[in-house]
Amino acid sequence: MTQKRSRRTTQSKRWLARLQKVESPDVTYVSDTFPIVMKKARGMKITDVDGNAYLDFTACFGVMALGHGHPLLMRAMRAQAAKLVHGMGDVHPSASKVLLLEWLARVTPFDEAKSVLSLSGGEAMESALKTAMIVTGRHEFVSFSGGYHGLHFGPLALTDRSTFTRGFEPWLKGKTHVVPFPLAQSVRSVGCEALDEAFYRDTHALVHWDTSLEKLEDALRTRKIAAVVMEPLQGRGGERTWPAGFLGQVQKLAHQFGALLIFDEIYTGLGRTGSLFAHDHEGVVPDLLVLGKALGGGLPLSACVGDCMDAWGRSTGEARHTSTFLGHPLACGVGLAAVQEIVRRLPEFQRELSRVDQSFSAFLDEYCARGLHTKIPFQLRGRGFMRGLWFPAAEPGFAAKISEELLALGFITLPSGARGDVLSFTPPLIARAIQFDLVLKAVLQVLAK
Secondary structure, three states, X not given: OOOOOOOOOHHHHHHHHHHHHHOOOOOOXXXXXXXXXXXXXXXXXXXEOOOOEEEEOOHHHHOOOOOEOOHHHHHHHHHHHHHOOOOEOOOEOOHHHHHHHHHHHHHOOOOOOEEEEXXXXXXXXXXXXXXXXXXXXXXXXXXXXXOOOOOOHHHHOOOOOHHHXXXXXXXXXXXXXXXXXXXXXXXXXXXXXXOOHHHHHHHHXXXXXXXXXXXXXXHHOOOOEEEEEEOXXXXXXXXXXXXXXXXXHHHHHHHHOOOEEEEEEOOOOOOOOOOOOHHHHOOOOOOEEEEOHHHHEOEOOEEXXXXXHHHHOOOOOOOOOOOOOOOOHHHHHHHHHHHHHHHHHHHHHHHHHHHHHHHHHHHHHHHXXXXXXHOOOEEEEEEOOEEEEEOOOOOOOHHHHHHHHHHHOOEEOEEEOOOOOEEEEOOXXXXXXXXXXXXXXXXXXXXXX
C-alpha cells in the first residue's frame, strides 16, 4: 500500500460537485485531490465510489471502535430494528434504553450512576453544563486551550479556537475562562533538543504547569465557576497528554472552591487510550463523565453520567432537558452491544498495544537512521489507539499536507492541533501492529521527499 498509485477520482469528483450545489459551503472542504466519497467499509478497509481501497486510521472520528460493519453490531441492529426503531424516550421508554443505562451504571466509576442520553457529544456536553449549573447554582466555566467539546452553543463557549467561534463572540462573552495548556515534555521525541520553553510558549502558547494551575486557581477563586471542563487526553487539540499528576491537582482545586470536575471522554472513552476510560490512567474520578462516539457502535448516541443527577429533581411530567430522539431504541440496542463487546475484548486490545508500541519505536529508529530528525523534529504524543506525530517546528498545516499524501498511498488519516501540525492516528481498536507498520512506513516515504 505504500507505492504511489494512480487513484481513480472521476466518480468522487462528480459526487462532490453535486454536494457543493446543495450543502452549505462552510461544511465540507473540497480540493482537486480531497476528499474521497465513501461507498462501503468493512473492518479497517474503506472503499470509495471509484473503487479505491484505503486503511482507516481515523475510525471515522473514533466512532467505529470495533471497525466497520462488525457482525455483532449488525446483528444487534437488525434484531432491534425488527422490534422497535423509534420510541418516546422521555415519555414511554424502550427496554433497550433501560438495558443500556444499567450497563453504563455498571461500567462507569460512580456509586450511584445516573445518565442523560443524547445523540451527539455536543448535546451530552450541554447536559453536563446544565447539570453543573443546577448542582452549584453557578453559571460560568473553566476550560483549557486546545480543548474541543462540540459546537453547540453551550460547549462552543469552552473553546478558544477562533475558527469555531468567529461570528458568535457576543453570545459567548463572559461564559468561560480558558486556561493555557501546560507543557508536558514527551519522553519519545527526536530532534527537539534545541526547542526550549520559550519556543513552546511563544509558538504554541504552552506554559509551565505551575502557571497553568495558578491561572486556574485565579478563575476558581471568584467562586462563580460551576465546573472545570477538560479532556483527560486532548483529541482534536493534537493528542495532548497532561503532565503526570496534573489531573489530580485540577480536581483538588475545583473541589476546594466548590466547582465540579467534568471529564469529556467523548473521544477517549471506551477503550480508545488502552483503558476503558482515559481517566483510569491517573486514577482521578470526575463528578460528571461525558461519553459519545464509540458509545453508539456507529449510530448517534451519547451520554452524560454522574452520581449528582438527583439535583435535577423528579420529573413532574415535563422534562427540563430532553429531545425527540432521547434514548433512541435502535441506537441504544446497538450501543449496548458495542459497550459489552469493547469491555469483553479490552484485554485483547491491550495486549496488541505492546506490539503497537514496538512499531512506533521502530519508526523512531528508522526516522533517525535516515537523518530526518535533523530536518523535521517531532514528538510522539498520546497513548493507546490515540497517537499523534507532532512536528512542533514545522509550519502550520504541515500535517495536513502529509495526510493528503497518505491518502494517495491508501491511508485515511487526519491532521489535528490548532496549527494542523499533528498527524493523528485513531484507528479502530481492532487495528494491529502490522497495520501501524504499513502507515508508518508510508509516513517515512512522504517525509523523505
